[in-house]
Amino acid sequence: MASTSRTRNGRGRGRGRGGRGGGSSSLPPPPSSTLPLIIEEFFIVIYEDPLVKKALPKKFADYLDGQEPAKVYLRAADCGPRLWTVEVLFDGQGRMYLDKGWENFAIAHGVDFGCYVHFKYEGDDVLTVKVFDGTMCRKYYYSDDEDTDDESDDDVKPCIHPL
Numbered sequence: 001m002a003s004t005s006r007t008r009n010g011r012g013r014g015r016g017r018g019g020r021g022g023g024s025s026s027l028p029p030p031p032s033s034t035l036p037l038i039i040e041e042f043f044i045v046i047y048e049d050p051l052v053k054k055a056l057p058k059k060f061a062d063y064l065d066g067q068e069p070a071k072v073y074l075r076a077a078d079c080g081p082r083l084w085t086v087e088v089l090f091d092g093q094g095r096m097y098l099d100k101g102w103e104n105f106a107i108a109h110g111v112d113f114g115c116y117v118h119f120k121y122e123g124d125d126v127l128t129v130k131v132f133d134g135t136m137c138r139k140y141y142y143s144d145d146e147d148t149d150d151e152s153d154d155d156v157k158p159c160i161h162p163l
Contacts, residue, residue, distance in 0.1 A: 039063040043118040050111045051103040053089065060121070061096035069125045072098070074105050077120075077130045078140065084108075105129075110139055 039059050046054075068090045073083040086101035111117060114134030119127045131139045 040121045041119065043116050046111060046113055046115045046117065048113075050106050050113060050115065053097045053099045054102055054117075056096045056098065056119070058094050058096075060119075061090070061094055063121075064096075068096075071101070072125045072127055074101075075122075075126060075128050076109055077128050083126065 039057070039062075042057050042060055044054060044056065069088055071085055071087050074086055075081070075083050084101060084105040086105060087099045089097040089099045091097070105111075109129070109131050111131055112133075116132040116136060118130040118132065120129075122128055133139055
């Protein structure tokens with residue numbers, strides 16, 4: 001009779017060495033609630049107008065732990081030392097937005113509908129940015145602009161060229 005009940009509920013002998021789950025698990029233990037939250041990389045997908053302000057993930061704003069920088073500096077990965085100044089807005093509900101200056105960065109770096117934009121927080125309000133097209137392939141650029149320090153961010157002239 002015992003074998004009939006085992007068959008009916010799908011349980012049988014061959015359960016392995018752990019018995020009723022008392023054995024070791026190959027999964028790591030769950031993270032401790034005392035560990036700090038580290039969000040230094042994230043991406044956004046461009047679903048609407050690529051030139052309007054962009055919301056960053058709430059977890060990233062939370063990671064800044066109450067610091068609300070008035071601006072951040074965007075640097076295109078592998079595209080020289082130029083930093084693009086972008087004003088930041090906070091909505092009072094924990095959301096952070098890239099605002100004035102984002103449009104110029106987006107135009108110069110070919111950010112368009114369907115792009116994936118990867119951000120890496122480098123500290124000191126600097127974010128390194130990589131742009132991926134709609135096929136999820138990275139857009140690579142090189143810079144031919146040697147004198148970028150004197151340029152204004154208001155210059156929408158692309159400082160980079162696709163390879």
